[in-house]
Amino acid sequence: MAEQERKQTRRTDHGEEAEVVEEAVVDTSEVLTDRIDDQLDEIDSVLEENAEEFVKNYVQKGGE
Amino acid sequence: MTGSVHKVIGTETEFGITIHNQPDFNPVLGSGLVINSYAGSRARIKWSYDEETPGRDARGFGYEPSPAADFDSGLVNLVLGNGARLYVDHAHPEYSTPECYDPLEAALYDKSGELVLARGAATAQQSLPDGQRMLIHKNNSDGKGNSYGAHENYLMTRALRFGDIVSHITGFFVSRQIVTGSGKVGSENGRPDVDYQMTQRADFFEERIGLETTLKRPIINTRDEPHADAGAYRRLHVIIGDANRSEVQTFVKLASTALMLQALEDGALPAPVLLSDPVEACWRVSHDPTLAQTVDLADGTTATALELQWQYLEWAAKYAEQIGAADPYRRALVLWEEILGDLESDPMKTADRLDWTAKLQILDGYRERDSLAWADPKLRLLSLQYHDVDPARGLYDRLAATGRMRRLFTDDEIAAAVIRPPERTRAYFRGRCVDQYEGSVVAANWDSLVFETGQDSLKRVPMMEPLRGGKERVGALLDRCPTAADLVRALGDEDGRTRA
Numbered sequence: 001m002a003e004q005e006r007k008q009t010r011r012t013d014h015g016e017e018a019e020v021v022e023e024a025v026v027d028t029s030e031v032l033t034d035r036i037d038d039q040l041d042e043i044d045s046v047l048e049e050n051a052e053e054f055v056k057n058y059v060q061k062g063g064e
Numbered sequence: 065m066t067g068s069v070h071k072v073i074g075t076e077t078e079f080g081i082t083i084h085n086q087p088d089f090n091p092v093l094g095s096g097l098v099i100n101s102y103a104g105s106r107a108r109i110k111w112s113y114d115e116e117t118p119g120r121d122a123r124g125f126g127y128e129p130s131p132a133a134d135f136d137s138g139l140v141n142l143v144l145g146n147g148a149r150l151y152v153d154h155a156h157p158e159y160s161t162p163e164c165y166d167p168l169e170a171a172l173y174d175k176s177g178e179l180v181l182a183r184g185a186a187t188a189q190q191s192l193p194d195g196q197r198m199l200i201h202k203n204n205s206d207g208k209g210n211s212y213g214a215h216e217n218y219l220m221t222r223a224l225r226f227g228d229i230v231s232h233i234t235g236f237f238v239s240r241q242i243v244t245g246s247g248k249v250g251s252e253n254g255r256p257d258v259d260y261q262m263t264q265r266a267d268f269f270e271e272r273i274g275l276e277t278t279l280k281r282p283i284i285n286t287r288d289e290p291h292a293d294a295g296a297y298r299r300l301h302v303i304i305g306d307a308n309r310s311e312v313q314t315f316v317k318l319a320s321t322a323l324m325l326q327a328l329e330d331g332a333l334p335a336p337v338l339l340s341d342p343v344e345a346c347w348r349v350s351h352d353p354t355l356a357q358t359v360d361l362a363d364g365t366t367a368t369a370l371e372l373q374w375q376y377l378e379w380a381a382k383y384a385e386q387i388g389a390a391d392p393y394r395r396a397l398v399l400w401e402e403i404l405g406d407l408e409s410d411p412m413k414t415a416d417r418l419d420w421t422a423k424l425q426i427l428d429g430y431r432e433r434d435s436l437a438w439a440d441p442k443l444r445l446l447s448l449q450y451h452d453v454d455p456a457r458g459l460y461d462r463l464a465a466t467g468r469m470r471r472l473f474t475d476d477e478i479a480a481a482v483i484r485p486p487e488r489t490r491a492y493f494r495g496r497c498v499d500q501y502e503g504s505v506v507a508a509n510w511d512s513l514v515f516e517t518g519q520d521s522l523k524r525v526p527m528m529e530p531l532r533g534g535k536e537r538v539g540a541l542l543d544r545c546p547t548a549a550d551l552v553r554a555l556g557d558e559d560g561r562t563r564a
Contacts, residue, residue: 036429039462043459046457046459046462051440051441052441055441055444058207059210060210061154062211062279063158063212064215
C-alpha cells in the first residue's frame with residue numbers, strides 16, 4: 001500500500017540523518033536546556049501577577 | 065469530475081477580550097471600545113445584511129431566520145482599507161480578513177488582524193482609568209466551557225455534491241488537529257479530564273454535520289451563504305479549527321485544506337477514509353499529545369491521526385504534482401511533510417512551528433523548574449498569556465522575537481497588510497474604495513458596495529465574482545476617478561451596468 005511505502009521511505013531518511021548527527025547529541029541537549037532556561041527567565045519577566053486570581057477572572061461569553 | 069474553482073480563502077477570528085481590574089466589565093461595550101478606538105476618525109460603514117443568509121443549509125433544507133443583533137452593531141462596523149471587516153460579533157471583537165488569492169496571502173492577512181486588534185487595544189487603553197488594562201487574546205476558549213470561533217472560508221464550486229465534502233473531509237478535519245492545534249490545559253464541555261490537549265476547540269464539537277455554530281457545534285458546518293454568485297459557488301465555512309499565532313501553522317492549515325478541497329472538486333481523491341465515530345475521534349485525538357491514540361475506521365481497521373495525515377499529504381502532493389500547483393502550495397507541502405516527520409520522531413521538534421508544542425514546551429519547562437502540578441493556576445495563566453496579542457506580553461511574541469518561532473513574514477509585511485488590500489481579488493476594489501472615497505461608501509458587505517454620489521438614489525455596485533475587482537481590472541479605473549460619482553459613472557459606461 002502506498003501509505004506504507006511512503007512511511008518506509010521516511011524511516012530510511014530518518015535513519016540516515018540519525019547517523020550523521022549522533023556525535024552531537026549530548027551537546028545539543030545541553031544547549032536546548034540552556035535555551036529553555038533562558039526562555040523561562042524571559043517569560044518570568046512579562047508574566048501577569050497573581051495567577052490564581054487572573055485565571056479565575058478570565059471569563060468569556062461564547063461566540064460564533 | 066466537476067472541475068475545480070480557484071481557492072479564494074479568508075479567515076474570521078473572534079478575539080477574547082477583557083479589561084483587567086474593571087469589576088463591571090461588559091464584553092459587548094469593551095468590544096465596541098476597542099473597535100471605535102481603532103477607527104478613530106475613520107468613517108463608520110453600515111454593514112448591509114440584505115444578501116446574507118446564515119440560516120440557509122447547504123444540504124438543501126432548513127431556512128432559519130437570522131438572529132437579531134445584540135445591539136446596533138451597525139454603529140460598530142468598520143470596513144478597512146485592506147478590505148477586511150472589523151466589528152462586534154456577539155461579545156467579541158471579530159476580524160474577518162479580506163478575500164485572499166492564495167493560502168500564503170491569507171496567512172499574512174490573518175496575522176494582520178492581530179496587529180489591528182493590538183493597535184485598537186493600545187488606543188483604548190488611553191481612555192481607561194489607572195490600574196485597568198485591556199487585554200485581547202487570539203484564543204478560542206476561556207477554560208470554563210465558553211468557546212468562540214476561528215473560522216476558515218474556501219470558495220468552492222456549486223457543482224460538487226455537499227455529501228462528497230462531508231464524506232471526504234471529515235477524516236481530514238479530525239486528523240489535521242495534530243497540525244492545527246493551539247494547545248489547552250485541561251478539558252471542557254464534559255469531556256474526560258486531561259492534563260493537556262492539542263486543541264482549544266475539540267471538546268466543543270458534538271455533531272458530525274449541522275448548521276449551528278454556537279451550540280452543538282458540528283465538524284462540518286452547512287451554512288450556505290456564498291457571498292458570491294450562488295449559482296456557481298459555495299463558500300465552505302469551516303468552524304473546526306483553532307486560531308493560530310504561528311504563521312507556519314496558519315499557512316499549512318489553509319494550504320492543506322484548500323488543496324484537499326480542490327483535489328476533491330477535480331475528482332482526484334480515491335475512496336474516502338470514513339471514521340466510525342468522528343465526534344468521539346475528534347476529542348480523543350486532541351486529548352493525546354503523544355499521538356498514539358487510534359481512531360476506529362468504518363472498514364473495521366484503526367489508524368492514528370498521524371497515519372491519516374500521511375495519507376492525505378500523499379494524495380494532496382500527488383494532486384499538486386498533476387496540476388502543477390502554484391508556488392505557495394508547493395512550499396506548504398514541504399512544510400506539511402516536515403511537520404508530520406517531526407511529529408512522528410518527536411513532537412517537541414515542532415515547537416518552533418506549532419502553537420500546541422511551543423506552549424507545551426513552556427509548560428513542561430515551568431513544571432520541571434518550579435515543580436508545578438498540572439492543576440497549578442500558573443500553568444493556566446501561561447497557557448492563556450501565550451495568546452495575548454500585545455507584543456510586549458504575548459508569550460508567542462516573546463518566542464518569535466527571540467527567534468524561537470519560525471516566521472514566514474516580516475513585521476513590515478504584516479504592517480503593510482493592515483493598510484493595503486490583496487491585489488488579485490475583489491477585496492482590492494473594496495479596500496481602495498473605502499480609502500479613496502471615504503464618506504461616500506455608505507454601506508458594504510462581501511459582495512457589494514453602496515455609494516452616496518449626491519444623486520437622488522444610492523448606487524449599489526455588486527461584486528458577485530470574488531476574483532473580479534483586482535488591481536489588474538480596476539486599478540487604473542480607480543486611479544482616474546477622483547470621486548465616487550466619477551467611479552459610478554465610469555462603471556456604468558464600461559458595460560452598461562454598474563458592476564466592478
